[in-house]
Amino acid sequence: MSTQAAFAAALLDTRLPCPEGLYSANGADPDSRFSVYRNNVQSSLINALSDSYPVVAQLVGEEFFRAMAAIFIQSQPPQTPLMSSYGDALATFIAAFEPAASVPYLADVARLERLRTLAYHAADANPVHPEQISAALADPQALSELSVELHPSLYLLDSAYAVVAIWAAHQQDASLAQVDVNLGQHALVLRNELDVEVFALDHGASVFIRHLLAGQPLLAAVQASPPFDLSQTLALLISRNAITHLNNKVSP
Known part of the structure; x- marks a missing residue:
């Protein structure tokens, strides 16, 4: 192992000794100085x-x-100096972390929080004006081939647990006592x-958005999805500026 690799490994693993060859210009003990530095990094x-x-915390x-x-x-040491990207594998780690097994929904809550970080840092995109969407939906000739593009920040999570309710309860300092944590939810971020x-x-709305x-195309996505409230789902996407492009293969 190179000196640089040994130094990096010792920084992240407190069980490893101070790397050999370190010295302190002011005469301080290198082991002590390294321990302070390692603690700061950790x-x-x-x-x-x-x-x-x-x-999750x-x-x-x-x-x-x-x-x-x-x-x-x-x-899982950092692979980039951008701390916003660090921790993307934490949910997978939690799912296999035996001491966390008593909180079975913890990994999915971590997945939801990761999607929130990804959404925050996603690219910008201008939404389609609601009037344009209404006009496209009202055109029966073009509707069969109409497809839409959604905002780059949009993510979905299907969970066997009530991840949205659990997350929302912690935004209001509310108790989980009123939340049925085993009631699966489909999250839109x-x-x-x-x-x-x-x-x-709803499950159908989640499947529809995945399509x-x-x-x-919009109509094909509706037909391939379990029953859901199409008007309510489109209203949510439109009101949240989530539709960024309309595509129609039918020539005018």
Whole structure:
């Protein structure tokens, strides 16, 4: 292992000794100086994860979260200096982390919080004016081939747990006592201007939007989805500026 690799490994794993060959210009003990530096690095990475996953941290408590994050850091060191991208594998880690097994919905809450971060940093796109969408929907000749493009910040999550309700309860300092955590939910995450919003969808609406994301024409997406309220779903997408382009293969 190179000196640089050994230094990096020791920074992330507190079980490893101070790398050989270090010295301090002012005569201080290199081991002590390195320990301080390592603690600062560890603390900064744990704080970054806590900032990205605040509800996960609240669900398990600060002490448990910081201990779990320290173990995660050892197995998943940063690959980029951008801290906003760090921790994308935390949900997968949590799902296999035995001490967190008593909170079975924790991994999906982490997935939801990760999607919120991705939505916040997604590219901008101008929405289609509602009047244009209404006109396109009112044209029976063109409707069969009409497809839409959705905002780059839009993400979906299907969970066996009430992830939206769990997340929402922690935005209001509410108790989970009134939440049936085992009631599965389908989440829609998107950024509307500067605000990242989270909504619970019916199963059919979630499937419909997935078809739209895959490029299916609107009517074909409706027909391929379980029953859902199409008007309500389109109203949500339009009101949240989620439709960014209309495509129609029919010549005028």
